[in-house]
Amino acid sequence: MERTHLVLSSGFTFDYTNLYGQGLVTQTDVAAIGERLMAAHQAMEHMRSTGEIRGHLSKDGAPEKVLFSQLPYVQADHLNSPASIARLKEFGQSLRNKVDAVVSFGIGGSYLGNKVLFDVHCGEFWNSRGAEERQGYPRLYFSGNNIDPRRTVELIEQIKYEARLKAVHAGPHDGAYRAQLVVISKSGSTLDTMSTFMAVYDALRRETPAVEVQVVAVTDLAEGAGETLLHKLAAEQGWPMFSVPDGVGGRFSIFSEVGLVTAACIGFDIDAFLAGARAMDEACRQEDIWRNPAMLNAALKYLAAEKYGQDIEVFMPYADNLKSVAEWYVQLLAESLGKRTDRAGREVFYGRTPIVAVGTTDMHAQTQQHQDGRKDKVVQFVKVAAWENDPVIPDVFPSAGKLSEISGLRLSQALDAAREANAAALRSDGRFNATFVLPEMTAYHLGELLYLLALSVAYEGELADVDAFDQPGVEAYKRLLGPMLKQHSP
Incomplete structure (x- = not known):
């Protein structure tokens, strides 16, 4: 048989x-x-x-370890540790009922894996639902996965529209529209990601009524001689940082902070x-x-x-x-x-x-x-x-x-x-x-x-x-x- x-x-x-x-x-x-x-x-x-x-x-041309098989095991000496997972969850909770929209900038595995988590957890109509239906989690948009002028402008206009709408309907304690930008690049020189990030970042900061723009960088955390452009920029600007780990290629990174940062933003069950x-x-x-x-x-x-x-x-x-x-x-x-x-x-x-x-x-x-x-x-x-x-x-x-x-x-x-x-x-x-x-x-x-x-x-x-x-x-x-x-x- x-x-x-x-x-x-x-x-x-x-x-x-x-x-x-x-x-x-x-x-x-x-x-x-x-x-x-x-x-x-x-x-x-x-x-x-x-x-x-x-x-x-x-x-x-240098020897390089392959560490993706370590990622499912959350241990103190691993790429995913109890502390790193707790920090991701804290980040996600910090967005609830406080941030209106997250824009995730990434390409390759830094986009494709994150989109999988969004689609499976949120579905097509997440951004059309009210905050209560989203359990306080923000809307989430993707950019940086193509250098497309039209879509980049349309994304900016969508965020601006949401900000104007909030300003019209805001109560005395609602505050300004808050946008959280998550920029994902190991080097910080990824053309597709950084060009669109800079365009969106600049446009939203200039918006009236004001859009409060916050940034989180997901990059190589090495300091000193190996410091990346994005790490240096994040340190100068005071942006919080998560890790793009060594030994994990982009196509395997969905199980690392690269993908799990999106999971945190939408309440996806990281542990499961x-x-x-x-x-x-x-x-x-x-x-x-x-x-x-x-x-x-x-x-x-x-x-x-x-x-x-x-x-x-x-x-x-x-x-x-x-x-x-x-x-x-x-x-x-x-x-x-x-x-x-x-x-x-x-x-x-x-x-x-x-x-x-x-x-x-x-x-x-x-x-x-x-x-x-x-x-x-x-x-x-x-x-x-x-x-x-x-x-x-x-x-x-x-x-x-x-x-x-x-x-x-x-x-x-x-x-x-x-x-x-x-x-x-x-x-x-x-x-x-x-x-x-x-x-x-x-x-x-x-x-x-x-x-x-x-x-x-x-x-x-x-x-x-x-x-x-x-x-x-x-x-x-x-x-x-x-x-x-x-x-x-x-």
Whole structure:
């Protein structure tokens, strides 16, 4: 009997029915890389205990530790300590019923991870709700993730509009409109982030009626010779600071203060989120591949790509509020595994191309290609098993037979039927797909999912013999950007 599911004690499930078996990745395929899997697992254990990954260097060519696997464990000597978590929570409480809006400035993991936490906790309509419905937490906007003149101006105008509205309706004790700017940059020289931050900061400080502008910097906290531009600026201006830790690349930083600062701003359950990540890490310490979700996911995706040509991965959650998880995963997969050379310097041009999709929306947009296009894709679905609110489809048009037929179903039942049909249709044509099942859309299960994905790319880097923790391709455009900016200077 073929294995088809890996179920954790929390109920989190990896359903690989349509990824493993006859016509897919086989038991023989997995057995053939058994020694490499054990070596990869030993490398992960070594990483956990020492922070060392074979051959990994910083962009400056110096040895660099990899510490993301430490983040779920809150300990005094860790990057996340009881004191640092308490300070984050205090910061969040300091905003309640005192700050009207937070604007988070960041790009890459400093935006993508934070947007995941916002979407899962807040949803689309958070900023339209009253303060009481938000439990006193502020509205939250994102910027710095693109150098877009129109959106930057529109964000400024939105904040100004809210400030004018408050001034009109304010009571004698309401005070001025308060905006908290959170600027996230390890170096402080990130063009996208700093240019938009400066534009918004300057415009709001000039606004009448007054906008009280407060700033928090999230940056490298090193002082002295290693002091960053943003750290120096924050010290001069007296801005509070949180840490962008060494040893944690941006795509893994959601579990650090980089992501948790947004969690604090909205009342997201930090403890449960880290507990879910921690539980997943503990599950992934199993040597048995069939009990280790990250090793199994990495091995099946690696074999699907290398042996069966499935070198595109479509990440397709069936939930609108999880679309940003797919966007976060694009960076994780692309930067971690899209590598020109292996560790020996041989050109391998490794890595799957990640694609964002969301069900059911993209069944009406991308599925034609998934079903009838090139057989070069693995489709990774995400299912939410139980929804907090789940309306029943009413029978409001009984004379319309087709509509009456679906009445009585819950929306989640219709959603899952669509996902099952999509998966079965792909399988019927020998097309690879798998499903992660979240028992509920909670902070704990989100922590499980994101950590599984982060650790999976680390495992796959070992299988492919590439460095999953550098990003040398990004430096190519950065070397050209400085001179080009000077050419455009007035």
